[in-house]
Amino acid sequence: MARPTVLILGGYGVFGRRIAANLARREEIDVVIAGRSAGAAATLARSLGVARVRSLAVDLSQPAALTTILAARPTVIVDTLGPFQARNLALPRRCAERGVHYVDIADARARVSDIVSLDAAARVEHAAIVSGASTVPAFTTAIVDELAPNPREVVSIDVGITPGRVAPRGLATATAILGCCGRAIPPVCGDGEIYGWGDLTLHAYPAPVGERWLSNVDTPERALWRLRYPALEDAAIRAGLEIGVLHLALTALSRGVRHHILPGLAGSARALVKVASLFDRFASAAGAMHVAVVTRDAHARTARRTAILVAEDGDGPEVPAAPAAAVVKKLLGLPGYAPLEKRGAFPCVGILTREEIMGELRDFSIRYEAERQGR
Secondary structure, eight states, X not given: OOOOEEEEETTTSTTHHHHHHHHHTOTTOEEEEEESOHHHHHHHHHHTTOTTEEEEEOOTTSTTHHHHXXXXXXXXXXXXXXXXXXXXXXXXXXXHXXXXXXXXXXXXXXXXXXXXXXXXXXXXXXXXXXEOOSIIIIIHHHHHXXXXXXXXXXXXXXXXXXXXXXXOOOHHXXXXXXXXXXXXXXXXXXXXXXXXXXXXXXXXXXXXXXXXEEEEOOOTHHHHHHHHSTTOOEEEEEEOOSSHHHHHHHHHHHHHHHTTSSOOSGGGHHHHHHHHHTTGGGOOSOEEEEEEEEEEOTTOOEEEEEEEEEEOTTOTTHHHHHHHHHHHHHHTTOTTSOOOOOOEEEESSSSSOHXXXXXXXXXSSEEEEEEEEEO
């Protein structure tokens, strides 16, 4: 029986190469590392040292790209080519129509919520089209669901994510963050306007991370959590840079955008990343994420539960890669994984547990702790 093939688009990028390395360890899978650079894809394929891994040169901007991708006869396509804010649904739509499973690591609110428009086509062809299999919204939601098993009791959620500066970072991630800076973004619940990189907050994390500045970011949870947690009254989703002066400088630039003094920052992503790299000698390889949930039961009793994830030794980029790898293994029904039998097109919420995601991170310097107060 032929092995299933998993094609990783952008497979030599910051997150794609980690997904490729993860899947290449499974003897049941053939892996195709695909991307615009034939040399980079081939180099990574050779470095993994597994005959089941090969490379494919494909440029998504070319008209024949989708035909080239599907000609590789993949069972699953993993799409890591950000920024997803600038991507349309052409590839997942073709996958839905051809019965090819599709998983992306999108962090773009509209992209992840709009994936359901492909649901009918995907169901007809018995395909799973999954968007957002990354830190947001997959991991954050899995943690909330574990902290609060009854979604109708959730009244408040607070999320903060702050990577270590030394960890590799891609231009696509920087572009996505800069694109929302100073722009109005929707609150998770309630009315009114909030702004990207606004609501400056200082949060204390366990050592070796320490205090980090956090600010609002636009993520898929802003479109998904209002329906998932119907009693939700308050929610914050923030991210932060390790170097405080960089975070505060970006706050100032964001205010310039908000007040129409400066244009949007996304077009300056490459230059701003270069400027930020000048501060690398002051940075560490430690990052963290916190998720705090307040619940209220039918008797008006409240409880607060908090979870902390700390990544050291530059292993932080493994976190966004882990959910996609877990979804692929569940779709393929690999030994040790509960099969994912759901079909259609849907965001990556409610299909992974926190424990399943952490299972993909067990070999890295990443620890998780949860605590409870009340009730």
